[in-house]
Amino acid sequence: DQQVKQNSPSLSVQEGRISILNCDYTNSMFDYFLWYKKYPAEGPTFLISISSIKDKNEDGRFTVFLNKSAKHLSLHIVPSQPGDSAVYFCAARGGYNTDKLIFGTGTRLQVFP
């Protein structure tokens, strides 16, 4: 049973436009959410995170939104750049007393010129 779901396996966006990646979760005990970015032949790297007590966190071109009532979070990238082309994983932490992260299946973002 997938507790963290990324229903769009791929997304294609033109350079300069906004990219929106979505993630849904089922467990209301998750207390922290993270986005990771992965290039081919490399390990995932941490991108941005948000605590469950907040609804928005912004870092430069990247903004994560959390809607707890809908158990939904999204990552906005604006403006999108070709270097953003990668696989993006959504992850959720199982609670304040654990380091365990549950990951989604990933969304492959392609930014074209």
Next chain:
Amino acid sequence: DAGVIQSPRHEVTEMGQEVTLRCKPISGHNSLFWYRQTMMRGLELLIYFNNNVPIDDSGMPEDRFSAKMPNASFSTLKIQPSEPRDSAVYFCASISTGDYGYTFGSGTRLTVV
């Protein structure tokens, strides 16, 4: 810091053979995680250790898989006997308790023929 170091980067083996994957976490990190990446399930947690002790091995697929962490600077994931369905990329990650973002290694791509 050299980051999380995994070896080998690639492993091709025949069905039925034993495979051992290795991981050196970042010095000072006290939690270590083994994940497997597949198209269908994304990043799937196999097992994690805290202070060298296995905390959660519920993701280990079956008895053919075993993991050890004999000291704070080394962990192994062993598959014996290996099967073609074990083919995947295996990642190791580490973190200090209280932090949020894992640091991942570059992964080991395992192919069982």
